Amino acid sequence: MKPYIYVTRKLPKEAIERFEAEFEINMWDYEDVPVPREILIKEAMKADALLTMLSDSIDETILNAGENLKVVANLAVGFDNINVEAANKRGIAVCNTPDVLTDTTADLAFSLLMATARRIVEAAEMVKQGEWKSWSPLLLAGSDIHHKTIGIVGMGKIGSAVARRATGFEMEILYHNRTRKPEVEKELGAVYSSFEDLVMKSDFIVCLTPLTNETRNLFTREVFKKMKSSAIFINVGRGPVVDEEALYEALVDGDIAAAGLDVFVKEPISAEHPLLKLSNVIAIPHIGSSSVETRVIMMKLCLENSKAVLNGEEPKTLVNKEWKALVK
Numbered sequence: 001m002k003p004y005i006y007v008t009r010k011l012p013k014e015a016i017e018r019f020e021a022e023f024e025i026n027m028w029d030y031e032d033v034p035v036p037r038e039i040l041i042k043e044a045m046k047a048d049a050l051l052t053m054l055s056d057s058i059d060e061t062i063l064n065a066g067e068n069l070k071v072v073a074n075l076a077v078g079f080d081n082i083n084v085e086a087a088n089k090r091g092i093a094v095c096n097t098p099d100v101l102t103d104t105t106a107d108l109a110f111s112l113l114m115a116t117a118r119r120i121v122e123a124a125e126m127v128k129q130g131e132w133k134s135w136s137p138l139l140l141a142g143s144d145i146h147h148k149t150i151g152i153v154g155m156g157k158i159g160s161a162v163a164r165r166a167t168g169f170e171m172e173i174l175y176h177n178r179t180r181k182p183e184v185e186k187e188l189g190a191v192y193s194s195f196e197d198l199v200m201k202s203d204f205i206v207c208l209t210p211l212t213n214e215t216r217n218l219f220t221r222e223v224f225k226k227m228k229s230s231a232i233f234i235n236v237g238r239g240p241v242v243d244e245e246a247l248y249e250a251l252v253d254g255d256i257a258a259a260g261l262d263v264f265v266k267e268p269i270s271a272e273h274p275l276l277k278l279s280n281v282i283a284i285p286h287i288g289s290s291s292v293e294t295r296v297i298m299m300k301l302c303l304e305n306s307k308a309v310l311n312g313e314e315p316k317t318l319v320n321k322e323w324k325a326l327v328k
């Protein structure tokens with residue numbers, strides 16, 4: 001019997017066909033509807049590998065249900081949706097998709113920054129709604145990007161790629177990270193900064209930090225109050241890093257000028273959410289790595305990682321390095 005891989009969304013045929021000779025691959029029926037939890041539990045009970053989405057909660061119940069489960073391959077670089085500790089306890093490998101999405105996600109982060117600064121969504125809507133009455137000197141005047149200061153919170157690979165893009169706009173680059181990045185300082189002239197200094201001095205604060213116990217609710221009302229009133233806040237990391245109520249108040253009270261958000265505390269965000277009522281907020285549906293090319297590469301990487309583990313080999317992009325010792 002071939003090892004069984006369950007995929008929690010419908011993926012294009014081209015991503016999986018190469019693996020079908022070796023594995024039995026079954027997918028959830030829909031591309032845009034998440035698999036119901038009861039079905040996920042049933043599938044986990046049968047599966048040797050699960051190919052999961054960042055929107056699936058892979059908690060202890062799912063992991064414990066998987067008696068034969070050897071690997072969870074998550075279609076994302078972030079893996080805060082997976083209980084890695086519980087996976088360790090059961091000797092299950094957890095894999096993600098770093099590197100292959102770095103530039104695509106940095107492109108999105110920078111385009112969200114630009115769209116927010118130059119009010120692109122408002123401008124496009126005005127034209128489409130027939131509300132453009134005349135050219136006028138300050139019509140939808142936004143903020144400059146070039147020669148401004150960008151503060152990157154979370155200087156991993158995506159953060160560095162955003163910083164690289166910022167050099168093209170001759171921006172000053174500040175960054176805050178758990179560890180200093182001498183190579184980024186040398187290559188891009190980025191300056192390490194305390195979190196407080198970064199939020200006070202930056203014109204653009206770009207949040208790319210992963211969600212951990214330390215970063216949950218990092219951006220509070222006090223933090224937004226320290227920002228420049230002209231500051232623009234961009235979040236392409238994870239929603240719960242931000243206290244959304246605090247962000248709303250900061251935008252309404254003029255503590256900051258605008259926000260561009262790709263991620264939210266609860267996804268999908270409700271259309272009734274107060275943040276979405278503000279004209280100085282651009283909200284997009286967690287599409288950081290969503291280019292066709294990159295998503296297909298990510299899907300293949302997930303399957304390659306699953307294949308490696310099921311064949312007793314080390315996967316390319318393993319999250320829980322402890323796994324190697326656990327399976328020996």
Ligand code: DGY
Nearest residue numbers: 076077078287288289
């Ligand atoms: C991920 O893959 O974790 C990011 O959210 C990119 O969209």
